[in-house]
Amino acid sequence: MSQAAAYHHGDLAAACVQAARELLEEDGSAALSLRAVARRAGVSATAPYRHYPDRESLVSAVAAQGYRELAEDLAGAHPSPTTPEDLIAIAVAYVRFALDHPALFRAMFAEPCDPSSADRVSATAALTEYVQGIVHAVFPEADAAALSTTVWALVHGLAFLHLDGKLDSSTPEVVAAQIRAAVEALFTVAASLPASTRSA
Amino acid sequence: MSQAAAYHHGDLAAACVQAARELLEEDGSAALSLRAVARRAGVSATAPYRHYPDRESLVSAVAAQGYRELAEDLAGAHPSPTTPEDLIAIAVAYVRFALDHPALFRAMFAEPCDPSSADRVSATAALTEYVQGIVHAVFPEADAAALSTTVWALVHGLAFLHLDGKLDSSTPEVVAAQIRAAVEALFTVAASLPASTRSA
DNA sequence: GAGTTATGTAAGCGCTGTAAACATGAGAGG
DNA sequence: CCTCTCATGTTTACAGCGCTTACATAACTC
Numbered sequence: 001m002s003q004a005a006a007y008h009h010g011d012l013a014a015a016c017v018q019a020a021r022e023l024l025e026e027d028g029s030a031a032l033s034l035r036a037v038a039r040r041a042g043v044s045a046t047a048p049y050r051h052y053p054d055r056e057s058l059v060s061a062v063a064a065q066g067y068r069e070l071a072e073d074l075a076g077a078h079p080s081p082t083t084p085e086d087l088i089a090i091a092v093a094y095v096r097f098a099l100d101h102p103a104l105f106r107a108m109f110a111e112p113c114d115p116s117s118a119d120r121v122s123a124t125a126a127l128t129e130y131v132q133g134i135v136h137a138v139f140p141e142a143d144a145a146a147l148s149t150t151v152w153a154l155v156h157g158l159a160f161l162h163l164d165g166k167l168d169s170s171t172p173e174v175v176a177a178q179i180r181a182a183v184e185a186l187f188t189v190a191a192s193l194p195a196s197t198r199s200a
Numbered sequence: 201m202s203q204a205a206a207y208h209h210g211d212l213a214a215a216c217v218q219a220a221r222e223l224l225e226e227d228g229s230a231a232l233s234l235r236a237v238a239r240r241a242g243v244s245a246t247a248p249y250r251h252y253p254d255r256e257s258l259v260s261a262v263a264a265q266g267y268r269e270l271a272e273d274l275a276g277a278h279p280s281p282t283t284p285e286d287l288i289a290i291a292v293a294y295v296r297f298a299l300d301h302p303a304l305f306r307a308m309f310a311e312p313c314d315p316s317s318a319d320r321v322s323a324t325a326a327l328t329e330y331v332q333g334i335v336h337a338v339f340p341e342a343d344a345a346a347l348s349t350t351v352w353a354l355v356h357g358l359a360f361l362h363l364d365g366k367l368d369s370s371t372p373e374v375v376a377a378q379i380r381a382a383v384e385a386l387f388t389v390a391a392s393l394p395a396s397t398r399s400a
Numbered sequence: 401g402a403g404t405t406a407t408g409t410a411a412g413c414g415c416t417g418t419a420a421a422c423a424t425g426a427g428a429g430g
Numbered sequence: 431c432c433t434c435t436c437a438t439g440t441t442t443a444c445a446g447c448g449c450t451t452a453c454a455t456a457a458c459t460c
Contacts, residue, residue: 009439029311033416044440046418055417110310111229112302112364128366149367150354150382157357160309166328167349182350186386209408233447244409246449255448
């Protein structure tokens with residue numbers, strides 16, 4: 001539907017990513033094989049290799065889509081955040097994304113993304129800038145880079161601890177309250193600081 | 201050297217864990233195969249199955265050893281922490297462990313540990329209690345469970361973001377300063393709170 | 401020394417990732 | 431309309447993997 005379409009399959013590249021995501025969510029990361037992807041897409045076992053040179057390339061494409069989708073979810077939580085309350089809503093959306101798409105979220109962070117596809121790297125960079133932009137909008141006087149890193153780390157850690165069953169994830173309200181308390185504690189102090197809370 | 205020794209190999213169970221750790225750190229998680237472990241241990245391809253019923257079982261054993269080693273590192277950072285400064289030292293040790301053993305750290309948190317081995321579950325529970333004990337010792341009046349969760353999430357997130365190359369990990373000093381700023385921001389507020397920052 | 405049990409080996413199944421060589425069909429040039 | 435070209439998908443093949451089954455060996459018990 002999007003890029004190179006209408007040859008034999010139509011758009012195998014996109015179909016592979018879609019199939020991979022489904023397999024990921026259904027059977028976990030271990031069950032994600034190129035052959036299973038090909039079967040689900042209704043093509044021969046080696047057809048995906050025309051679009052992804054190896055398995056890791058496909059996983060990177062899935063992860064990149066996950067990053068874009070996460071960015072959309074965060075933007076959907078609040079289009080133009082300006083208050084700490086808006087930032088909390090976005091933080092909650094971040095953790096909710098991890099809980100709603102656990103296998104995808106793990107695929108996004110299970111392995112280093114530096115040597116992988118440029119698609120994936122650019123997607124993460126976009127997400128980083130997005131978070132920094134939000135923090136800067138909410139706290140114009142703070143060190144946006146440092147503060148966004150800290151709040152991101154906090155929310156990211158909460159997401160992983162939830163995923164690992166270390167925290168109470170019984171209801172969305174409990175999760176939201178947990179995140180609110182943690183984030184509030186963090187940037188109540190940060191807002192009162194002059195600037196530059198770190199060295200480099 | 202430790203448990204059941206001196207049959208054919210001596211202690212294949214421990215040798216497998218050791219070999220798996222080496223392969224993990226050398227070639228990454230994807231290259232960890234039971235056959236490679238068996239080769240490195242100098243036994244036949246199926247010998248490890250006498251000690252670990254499947255691949256996941258071996259990974260769980262490696263992860264459990266990682267948890268114990270992490271606990272030792274944290275204890276080594278400060279034996280009996282009582283001040284926020286002590287807690288920061290432990291937080292730095294946590295992130296340093298992740299940076300020193302990236303593949304091991306990922307193995308410890310790459311997949312949910314609930315349905316896995318009891319060994320792994322108990323190891324994580326011990327770590328959780330350890331962290332809570334520290335927080336309680338440093339902040340006796342705070343809600344230890346809630347605060348330890350929050351500080352753990354923050355440090356855990358910092359570790360993963362460092363692992364993913366999203367943060368400046370150029371020198372240990374930079375890393376330590378980053379962690380200090382983040383943790384200080386967190387529990388400066390937490391210490392001034394009455395108690396129970398969350399609901400459940 | 402014989403029997404039992406723990407331990408390691410050998411052979412094999414179905415799956416996987418990956419690399420050829422081959423087939424097919426859309427679009428360009430005439 | 432015909433042919434040529436090239437992107438796309440297929441077929442075949444190979445080595446390595448997890449895992450199972452059947453077998454061999456060595457320690458311990460008696």
